[in-house]
Amino acid sequence: MIKTGFTLIEMVIVIAIIAILSSLVLIFSYGVKVRKDVDSSVNSLAAVIREAQQKSITQENMTNWGVYLESNVNTKKHFFSLIKTSKVNIINRYQIPTALEFDTSLLNSLGGGLYEKEITFTQLYGLPGSSDINIKIRIANDPSSAKQITIYTNGTVSY
Secondary structure (H helix, E strand, C coil): CCCCCCCHHHHHHHHHHHHHHHHHHHHHHHHHHHHHHHHHHHHHHHHHHHHHHHHHHCCHHHCCEEEEEEEECCCCEEEEEEEECEEEEEEEEEECCCCEEECHHHCEEEECCEEEEEEEECCCCCCCCCCCEEEEEEECCCHHHCEEEEECCCCCEEC
């Protein structure tokens, strides 16, 4: 008499292989998602920078417009905002995903793990000031994953 079917050991081996492959797929897809989040956050911030610059050029509300970056390394919350005149007049506020952060070495320290940077553009010309401004967004604690936005003194925004 011939017995057909799988032994318990064969079943356990197949389940173990499926579990290992599934975990590898999940780990890989998470890394891809986080890298896409970096790209998406950089694109969103660049769009807000250009919006602020355009509002300054057209002298909307007869005021300067800008962008305000805020970073709290303790709570791991990082925001950028469209501002009118200064950081006290926030128009729209956006949070970047919690797996990402600003490179705080490019921001001003307020102490206690708080960092900020206020960038305003001149009316009519939309210029940011007397020196180039660099902003980096990266995967938390991974400097090699940083994507940079540069606002040049001539008003050009590149990333």
